[in-house]
Amino acid sequence: MAEENEADQLARVQEYIRGEVNQYLQQTAANMPVAQPPMTPQQAAYNQVGQYINHFTQPGIQQAQHIAADAKDYSDFYARHPQAREYQDEIEKTFQVLAQNNRPTVREDVYRYVRGRELEADPQAFLTKERERQDKALERANYAGDMGAGSVGKEKADQLFTNFDQLSLEDMEKRLDGITF
Numbered sequence: 001m002a003e004e005n006e007a008d009q010l011a012r013v014q015e016y017i018r019g020e021v022n023q024y025l026q027q028t029a030a031n032m033p034v035a036q037p038p039m040t041p042q043q044a045a046y047n048q049v050g051q052y053i054n055h056f057t058q059p060g061i062q063q064a065q066h067i068a069a070d071a072k073d074y075s076d077f078y079a080r081h082p083q084a085r086e087y088q089d090e091i092e093k094t095f096q097v098l099a100q101n102n103r104p105t106v107r108e109d110v111y112r113y114v115r116g117r118e119l120e121a122d123p124q125a126f127l128t129k130e131r132e133r134q135d136k137a138l139e140r141a142n143y144a145g146d147m148g149a150g151s152v153g154k155e156k157a158d159q160l161f162t163n164f165d166q167l168s169l170e171d172m173e174k175r176l177d178g179i180t181f
Contacts, residue, residue, distance in 0.1 A: 077108055084111050087111065091107055
């Protein structure tokens with residue numbers, strides 16, 4: 001009787017182990033990737049030619065993508081920050097150095113760096129310059145704000161347009177720099 005008991009227990013243990021192993025195999029099989037059919041010689045040749053061509057075309061494609069991203073960043077940045085035109089030469093020079101050294105960045109970060117460096121060099125002069133720029137922008141906004149009869153004298157008071165019609169084209173551009181219409 002003890003032998004029958006042991007035989008029953010052994011059978012139950014074996015059945016339990018078989019069940020666990022089968023369950024594990026089913027889970028593993030479900031997670032395994034489906035085997036890809038072998039490539040035909042034609043598919044292998046296409047892949048090989050594609051890899052060969054990519055070796056020559058990828059650098060040009062990446063360069064074109066970089067140029068497009070650079071142009072978008074340029075136009076977006078200067079449209080959002082017209083006051084950055086004052087620093088444009090330094091921003092572009094720093095941006096190009098970073099790009100040549102494979103250190104991609106955006107002009108906004110370079111602009112912050114340039115302004116931060118100027119602020120650290122002489123905080124008082126920087127704040128004075130910023131106040132003057134803000135006052136000038138506010139004054140221009142006030143002149144542009146009223147188009148009624150009372151504003152006739154404003155354009156005469158604005159030193160920007162004094163003798164404007166007698167200036168050379170280059171001088172006109174300098175006076176209008178930073179003004180948006």
